[in-house]
Amino acid sequence: MSRQGSERTRVLFLTRGWPSRGGTEVWLDTLVGQLRAHGVEVEVGVAEGARFNDPDELFAASRFVRSGHVLDGCSGWREGRRYRVRRLLERLRPAVVAPLRLQDGLHVASREKARHGFRIVYPLHEYRAGYFQDLVDYGSWIDRVVVCDELSRRAVIEVAGLEESQVTLITQGVAPGSGRRTAEPGPLRLGYVGRLExxxxxxxxxxxxxxxxxxxxxxxxLRIVGAGPEERTLKENLRPWVEKGSVEMLPWQSPAILAAEFYPAIDVLVLTSSRETGPIVAWEAMAAGALLVTARYRGLEAAGFLVSGENCLIYEIGDCDDAAAQIEMVARDAQLRRRLAAAGRERVERERSLEGVARSWLTLFERLRTEPPRQGTRPLPAGEPNGSRLGRMGLPVPVVEGVRRFVGRRFLHASPGEEWPFHSVPGQNLNERLQSELNRLDTRGTWRRGK
Structure with a gap:
């Protein structure tokens, strides 16, 4: 799978075309750049839909994924989407296929892998039950699940039932900070970066x-960078502070601008999340020398990376008075703030480097080359009935696609995840079991299966 000279590893990522401006898009864009720099031939297939999934928006927001292979799903029916994926696999013949939050991509890759001989790598970036249903349904076809935090690794093994050898932990990496801090007299400078939801x-x-x-x-x-469904409500609720100059609401910014201009100009990054598998914005801010004040989000304990009073400050989820108390402490003690920030930066540079992440992926590709590809031991999910009348009549998919395009027939979906499903529909009780197991597994220290 790893080749010298002109014979390079060809990796195909399949992803949605709906740019949520979140950490997963940043992760993919950065990883593509790093792998290409190490001689890996990386291709990206991007889903297109009639309303939500727009590859051009994804390309415009990216630094390295500036173009790709458009998967035209504008006709709006499932078999048409899967036909486009199948055609791309036949044309590119990759050594590794990595479906990223694209259930049709996973389904087609599982169905086609015996014919083409590629390996399937499944990147997991969320604790959502639908993604774990993917692992339950397609786990015997998936050669490796790549997680970016320890809690996800434990949950994949315990909840989805995969073998430990099928799961690889590769953390998210960030570029080193410039070392230049923008000093400004005046109040403590706080920052928030992320989706406003x-x-x-x-x-x-x-x-x-x-x-x-x-x-x-x-x-x-407080400078807030981001966009999302709660943007209007948040602006309204923060109006008193905006009017007196204590809060600034800024639009989404690229990681390059954040690294060069935003992070060096804040003293503290505030993270309010209830769950994270990174979070990449925290590593970016810490690399730039900002202190992290964070909620004890789900996944923090199992990772063991953040230690309150050592390289950050931690408060319990939703305890905003304690968050304010921690911020007040470092507002009045600049020496403490600088000490914690320096320790955080040093640990990020040591354990979250882009080079280290890239080498971990290269090692994974080498290992996959020596392993026989997994072949499914259970039937592929049947899914919903064919949604096209012409398809139900038995006409080939290319003919149906051509007819639908000729007559301008499109089915307009109500959301990005209906237009190109992100994951499978979770089975009964899976979400309840997943949440229960996540609570149990999110502990520091050593872990063993079934304990």
């Missing part, structure tokens, strides 16, 4: 933190 990111906690800081008499400037 509530269920995971808990952005409403930012409002509560502002209130608590006011009660404590802490002068601050």
């Amino acid at each position: 509530e269920s995971q990111k808990r952005v409403s906690d930012l409002v509560a933190v502002c209130r608590a800081l006011d009660r404590r008499g802490v002068k601050f400037l």
Whole structure:
């Protein structure tokens, strides 16, 4: 699988074309650049839909994934989407196929791998039950699940039932900071970077933190970078602080701009999330010399990377008064703030480097080359009935696609995940079991299967 000279490893990532401006898109873009720099031939297939999935938006927001192979799913039916994936596999003949939050890609790769002989690598970046259902349904075809945190590794083994040898932990990496800090007189400079949504990111906690800081008499400037479904509500709730100049709402910014301009100009990054498999924004800020003040998000304990009072400060999820207390402490003690920030930066540079991540992926490709490809031991999921009347009549998919295109027939879906499903539909009780196991497994120290 690893070849010298012109014979290079060809890896095909299959991903959605809906840019959520989140950490997973940053991870993919950065990884593509790193692998190409090490001689890996990386191709990217990007889903296109009639309403939501727009490859051009993804390309425009990327540094290294500036172009790719468009998977035209604009007709809106499942078999048409899968036909496009199958055609791309036949044309590129990759050595490794990595479906990233694209269930049709995983299904087709599993169905076609015996014919083409490639390996399937499944990157997992979320604790969502649908992705674990993917692992249950397709696990015997998947050669390796790549997780970026220890809690995910444990959960894949315990909940999805995969063998430990099928799961590889490769953390997310970030570029080293420039070392240049922008010093400004005045209030403590806080920052938030991420999607503006509530269920995971808990952005409403930012409002509560502002209130608590006011009660404590802490002068601050909070700069918020991001976009998302809660943007309008958050702006309205933060209006009093915006009007007096204590909060600034900024649009989404590229990782390059964040690294060069934003992170060096903040003293503290505030992370309010309830769960994370990175978080890459935390590593980026720490690499730039900012101190991390974070909620004890799900996954933090199992990772063992962040230690409160040593390289960051940690508060319990939703305890915004304690978050404000920790921020007040470092606002009044600049020496403590600098010491914690320096320790965080040193650990990120040592354990979260881009070069280290790239070499871990190269090692994985080498190992896969020596292993026989896994072949499924259970039937592939049947899925929903054929959604096209012409398809139900038995006409070949290319003919149906041609007819639908000729007559302008499109089915407009209600959401990005319906247009190109991100994952399988979780089975009954899977989500409840997953959440229970995640709570049990998120502990520091050594872990053994079944313990």
